[in-house]
Amino acid sequence: MHALILAGTTEARALATALTATGMRVTTSLAGRVREPKPLPGDLRTGGFGGPDGLARWMREHHVTALLDATHPFATRISENAAEAARRTGIQLIALRRPGWTPIPGDRWHSVRTLDEAAALLPTLGRRVFLTTGRLGLHAFVPQGEAHDLWFLIRSVEEPDPPTPHACQVLLDRGPFTIDGERALLREHRIDVLVTKDSGGPATAAKLTAARELGLPVVVVRRPDPPAGVRTAPDVDTVLALLSPAAADTYP
Structure with missing residues (x-):
């Protein structure tokens, strides 16, 4: 075979x-x-x-x-x-x-179908965004027409493909991540909303626990x-x- x-x-x-x-x-x-x-x-x-x-x-x-x-x-x-x-x-x-991941009591998840839907929802949830959707598709978070005042911490394994949001910081890192590390990262950058894809698995799930502990909303893009x-x-x-x-x- x-x-x-x-x-x-x-x-x-x-x-x-x-x-x-x-x-x-x-x-x-x-x-x-x-x-x-x-x-x-x-x-x-x-x-x-x-x-x-x-x-x-x-x-x-x-x-x-x-x-x-x-x-x-x-x-x-x-x-x-x-x-x-x-x-x-x-x-x-x-x-x-x-x-895939499933929410548990204490989670403040907002389920969306696409990155565009996630981007449209963000201004109602917070201003400092931890964006963990990978290096592709970040153009969805570049403001079109009326500008917004969002700031993004973008984490990916490789350098993101342009265009990326104007107000952002790129963090190149690869999981697995720890709950302590994710909690410290959220606090250091004063994050008030997390965006992720429902990739599942334990390697990157610690951010969900850290967000729950800190009471942060999480925008979850459903998997196809x-x-x-x-x-x-x-x-x-x-x-x-x-x-x-x-x-x-x-x-x-």
Whole structure:
């Protein structure tokens, strides 16, 4: 069997480790947005495939028998391309999606569908914003027309793509983060509202606890649904259980 992992999450690394330990051939694909990725077990490729056509062609040429989508829950384009490529080739596809976050008593969450909705809501909630939605899509927070007086602390792993809000400070950092560290960060920058995507997982969940303890509102961008008909798994063990031996016979 040859598994192609579409990576971008910590679960992708754990999945590659688990599969190579079984003796399976594993290729992990990274989009190439992180300049210095950590070493991964098995083979590694970087860069795009050229849409569903290119992905299907690559899988046929390299005799892939299982396609595992372990990308970020908000990486909708590659997930849609994976679903279409799997449909065209008949190759087994499993999407690894860690469970999303759920509010608990004391949380002051405001659920929105998009970054644009989050940006529109902010002036009603606070003026100093901790923005943790990643380095893409920050143009949604650049004022259009009538200017606002918001200030942003933007945290991302890599330097954000322009345009970014005019009044901002960029903090380059990578999780996991601690509750003590997040609490201190919120206090140091006098943050009064947090914006995040519902990426799930423990690595960046400490900010939610710190915001709850400090009584801060949190704007949560809901994750999109996976493509229709795609089988999903919440963790690595479930993916391993779902990988059918019959997948070895999928390639014609």
